[in-house]
Amino acid sequence: xxxxxxxxxxxxxxxxxxxxxxxxxxxxxxxxxxxxxxxxxxxxxxxxxxxxxxxxxxxxxxxxxxxxxxxxxxxxxxxxxxxxxxxxxxxxxxxxxxxxxxxxxxxxxxxxxxxxxxxxxxxxxxxxxxxxxxxxxxxxxxxxxxxxxxxxxxxxxxxxxxxxxxxxxxxxxxxxxxxxxxxxxxxxxxxxxxxxxxxxxxxxxxxxxxxxxxxxxxxxxxxxxxxxxxxxxxxxxxxxxxxxxxxxxxxxxxxxxxxxxxxxxxxxxxxxxxxxxxxxxxxxxxxxxxxxxxxxxxxxxxxxxxxxxxxxxxxxxxxxxxxxxxxxxxxxxxxxxxxxxxxxxxxxxxxxxxxxxxxxxxxxxxxxxxxxxxxxxxxxxxxxxxxxxxxxxxxxxxxxxxxxxxxxxxxxxxxxxxxxxxxxxxxxxxxxxxxxxxxxxxxxxxxxxxxxxxxxxxxxxxxxxxxxxxxxxxxxxxxxxxxxxxxxxxxxxxxxxxxxxxxxxxxxxxxxxxxxxxxxxxxxxxxxxxxxxxxxxxxxxxxxxxxxxxxxxxxxxxxxxxxxxxxxxxxxxxxxxxxxxxxxxxxxxxxxxxxxxxxxxxxxxxxxxxxxxxxxxxxxxxxxxxxxxxxxxxxxxxx
Numbered sequence: 001x002x003x004x005x006x007x008x009x010x011x012x013x014x015x016x017x018x019x020x021x022x023x024x025x026x027x028x029x030x031x032x033x034x035x036x037x038x039x040x041x042x043x044x045x046x047x048x049x050x051x052x053x054x055x056x057x058x059x060x061x062x063x064x065x066x067x068x069x070x071x072x073x074x075x076x077x078x079x080x081x082x083x084x085x086x087x088x089x090x091x092x093x094x095x096x097x098x099x100x101x102x103x104x105x106x107x108x109x110x111x112x113x114x115x116x117x118x119x120x121x122x123x124x125x126x127x128x129x130x131x132x133x134x135x136x137x138x139x140x141x142x143x144x145x146x147x148x149x150x151x152x153x154x155x156x157x158x159x160x161x162x163x164x165x166x167x168x169x170x171x172x173x174x175x176x177x178x179x180x181x182x183x184x185x186x187x188x189x190x191x192x193x194x195x196x197x198x199x200x201x202x203x204x205x206x207x208x209x210x211x212x213x214x215x216x217x218x219x220x221x222x223x224x225x226x227x228x229x230x231x232x233x234x235x236x237x238x239x240x241x242x243x244x245x246x247x248x249x250x251x252x253x254x255x256x257x258x259x260x261x262x263x264x265x266x267x268x269x270x271x272x273x274x275x276x277x278x279x280x281x282x283x284x285x286x287x288x289x290x291x292x293x294x295x296x297x298x299x300x301x302x303x304x305x306x307x308x309x310x311x312x313x314x315x316x317x318x319x320x321x322x323x324x325x326x327x328x329x330x331x332x333x334x335x336x337x338x339x340x341x342x343x344x345x346x347x348x349x350x351x352x353x354x355x356x357x358x359x360x361x362x363x364x365x366x367x368x369x370x371x372x373x374x375x376x377x378x379x380x381x382x383x384x385x386x387x388x389x390x391x392x393x394x395x396x397x398x399x400x401x402x403x404x405x406x407x408x409x410x411x412x413x414x415x416x417x418x419x420x421x422x423x424x425x426x427x428x429x430x431x432x433x434x435x436x437x438x439x440x441x442x443x444x445x446x447x448x449x450x451x452x453x454x455x456x457x458x459x460x461x462x463x464x465x466x467x468x469x470x471x472x473x474x475x476x477x478x479x480x481x482x483x484x485x486x487x488x489x490x491x492x493x494x495x496x497x498x499x500x501x502x503x504x505x506x507x508x509x510x511x512x513x514x515x516x517x518x519x520x521x522x523x524x525x526x527x528x529x530x531x532x533x534x535x536x537x538x539x540x541x542x543x544x545x546x547x548x549x550x551x552x553x554x555x556x557x558x559x560x561x562x563x564x565x566x567x568x569x570x571x572x573x574x575x576x577x578x579x580x581x582x583x584x585x586x587x588x589x590x591x592x593x594x595x596x597x598x599x600x601x602x603x604x605x606x607x608x609x610x611x612x613x614x615x616x617x618x619x620x621x622x623x624x625x626x627x628x629x630x631x632x633x634x635x636x637x638x639x
Contacts, residue, residue: 007048007217010189013083014071015057018050019185019213020177027172028054032061033070037119038170040142040151042127044158045174048214052092054174055123055152056082059090062150063117078117089117096126101133108141111149120149127153128160135162143168176211179291186216195224204229207295210274236271237298239339240279243314244306248343252336265331266322273318279303280311309355314342503538503571510535510543513570521566526559536582541575543567546582553579 012018015025024043031037037058043051060072060082072079081087093107107122114120124130130138142151142165153169155161177185183206190197201223209216223229239258242251258268278295281288282303288296321338325331505513511534519527530545532552537544547553556563556579568574627633 005218006189006193006221007214010192010217012050012053012057013060013074013079015054015061016071018053018057020181021050021054021174024050024054024172024174027170028058029061029070031070032058032067037062037150039145039149040153040169042153042155042158042161042166042169042171043174044155044171046176046212047156048209048212048216049174049176050213051154051174052123052125054172055121055154056090058150058152059087059119059121059123062119062121063087063089087117088115089119090121090123092123092125094126095124096129099130099134101131101137104130104134104137108137111141112146114148118148121152122149123152123154125154126156127165128155128157132162135165139164139168177213178211179206179293182206182209182211182213182216185213186220189217189220195220197223201229203293203295207291236268236275239268239272240275240302243276243339243342244302246343248340251339251343255332255336255339259332265335266325269318269322269325269335273315273322275299276311276315276318279306280308280315283308283311307359309359310342317342503541503543503573503575505538505571507535507538510538510571517570518563518566521569522562523559526562529556529559530563536580541573542578543575544578544580546580548582550581553581 015029018025028041041055041058043054045051057072060074060079061067061070063078063082064072065076065078066073074080074083078087078089082090091107093103111120111122145151151169153161153165158166158171158173183202186197186202186205189195190202197220201220205216205219205223208219236254236258238254239251242248242254255268259265275295278288278291278299279302281291282296282299283306317338318335321334324334328334503510514535519531522530529552533545533547533556535543536546547556560577560579564575564577567577623635627635
C-alpha cells in the first residue's frame with residue numbers, strides 16, 4: 001500500500017476523536033442521537049480545523065446500521081464505504097471549481113433520487129465561491145429539501161456567504177486548537193505512528209501550525225522526512241534582538257545571514273511578524289493559549305525591553321512590507337526599509353513617536369526618583385543674580401565661573417530661586433522660558449531679551465512677555481487688558497492711555513508721516529500687513545485706519561499694539577487707532593472731495609430701435625443663406 005500522509009492516516013472517524021471542537025461535536029452528536037438533525041448546516045472556520053471531517057462523520061452516523069449514542073460503529077458496510085470514498089450516500093462537491101448555475105442545476109436534478117442508505121448528504125466545500133446565480137438557484141431546494149436529504153456547507157470565509165443562504169442553515173463555527181491540546185495530540189500521533197520525535201520538534205511543529213491540526217501533521221511529516229528541524233527554526237531571533245536593541249546594522253546583518261541560509265524574504269518576514277505579535281501580547285499582558293510555551297518563554301525577555309508603542313510600529317511596518325512584496329521587483333528592499341524604520345523611529349510629532357518619547361521620559365523620571373540619576377530635590381548651590389540686565393536669568397554662567405567686578409547683587413533685590421537640576425522637569429521649563437525669550441523678528445517685535453532689565457533688578461516680572469513695551473516707544477504704553485474679539489459688523493478700537501493732548505495733523509499729513517517715518521520703525525510682519533491701508537480720518541487723538549477687507553482687518557488687529565506704540569512716538573501724543581474696512585469707513589473732507597472728483601463711468605450708448613429692419617423671409621432657410629455666402633459649397637447630410 002502506498003504511503004499515506006499523517007493527516008489522512010489519522011483523520012478522525014468518530015466525533016469523540018475530534019480535538020478542540022467540543023461545541024460542534026456536542027451539537028452534531030446530540031442531533032444525531034435524538035433524531036433532530038437539521039436539513040442544512042453551515043460549518044465555518046480556519047483551514048485544517050475539521051469542517052470536512054465533521055460532515056463525513058455526520059454522514060456516517062446518519063447512515064450507520066448500528067449507531068451508538070450518536071456515534072457511528074465504524075464496522076458496517078455503510079461506514080466503511082464512506083471511509084473509503086465509494087459511498088452513494090455522501091456527495092461531495094468542490095464549489096470552488098463547480099460554482100456556476102449549470103453545476104448547481106445538475107446537482108439539484110438528482111436531489112430527489114434515492115440512495116442505499118437512509119439519508120443522502122450533500123457536502124459543498126468552499127461554498128462562498130459560488131456565483132450569484134448559483135446561490136440563487138440553490139436557495140429554494142436548500143430551504144425545503146426532500147426528507148431524506150441533508151445539506152452541509154463548508155467555508156473558510158462565512159462573511160462572503162450571502163445572508164439568504166446563511167439564514168436557511170444552522171451555522172456552527174470551528175476554531176483553531178490551542179497549543180497545549182495540539183501538542184498532546186501530536187505526541188499521541190507520534191506514538192501511534194512510531195515516530196522518533198522529541199519535545200523540541202513538537203514545539204516547532206506547534207509553532208508552525210498556528211492552531212491548525214492538518215498543518216501540524218503536515219509539518220511533522222516534513223520534519224520526519226528531513227530528519228530534523230530545518231534551517232528556518234529560530235532564524236528570526238537575531239533579527240528580533242536587533243529590533244529590540246534598535247540596532248539597524250545588526251538587523252541588516254541578521255537579514256543577510258538568513259537569506260544566505262536559503263530562506264525566502266517573505267518567509268523571514270512572516271516569521272518575524274509572528275514573533276513580534278507574541279512579544280506584543282506578552283507586553284500588554286494578554287493571554288497566549290494558542291502559542292507554543294517555548295516561544296512564549298523565549299519572547300518573555302524581549303517583551304520586557306520592547307515598549308508597546310515601538311512593537312505596534314514595527315508590526316505595522318513589517319505588515320505593509322509583506323503586502324508591498326507582492327509587486328516589488330526586489331522584495332528584500334521592502335523588508336530592509338521596514339527594518340530601518342523600525343529600528344530608527346523618526347523624531348516626529350506622530351502618535352507613535354510621541355508615545356515612545358513619553359514612555360522614555362517616564363522611565364527617566366522614575367530612575368531619577370529612585371536615586372539612580374540626578375536628584376531634583378536638592379539642587380546644587382549657585383551664585384546670586386547680579387544687577388547686570390544684559391543676561392537672561394536662564395542664560396547665567398555656571399556657579400564656578402569667575403564673577404565680574406561690577407556684578408554685585410542689589411541690596412534690595414530678593415534672592416532668586418536656585419537653577420533647576422539638569423535633566424529634571426524644572427530644567428525643561430527653564431529651557432522653554434529661554435526659548436520664549438529668544439523671539440524672532442518675524443513673530444514678536446519689541447520684546448527685550450531680558451524682561452527684568454527695565455528696572456535693573458534682575459528679577460523676572462510676573463507679567464507675560466506680550467506686555468513688554470514696543471520698539472521705539474519713549475513712554476510705557478498700557479497693553480489691552482482683554483483679548484481682541486473679532487466682530488463682523490463693527491471695527492475694534494485699540495486704545496492707549498487717555499490724555500488731553502491731541503493730534504494737529506491732517507489726514508494727508510498723517511498718511512505722509514506714516515509712509516516716511518512710521519513704516520520704517522515697524523517689524524517686517526507689521527509692515528507687510530499695514531502697507532495696504534491708509535488713514536481716512538483724524539479727530540483729535542482718534543485715528544481711523546482703513547484696510548481692503550475684513551480678513552485683512554482681523555490680521556492687523558493681532559499686532560495693533562506695535563503700531564500704536566510707533567504712532568505715539570512719531571506724533572508725540574498718545575492716540576487711539578480704529579481699524580475699519582475701506583467701504584464702511586467714515587470719510588474725511590479731503591477724502592470726500594477726492595471721491596467726488598473721481599472719473600464717472602460713461603453712460604451706455606442709446607440705440608434707436610426704429611432704424612432696425614426685419615430680415616427677409618422669402619430668401620430661403622438658414623441653410624440656403626449659408627450656401628449663398630459660400631459659392632460652390634456642397635451640403636452633405638448624414639443618412
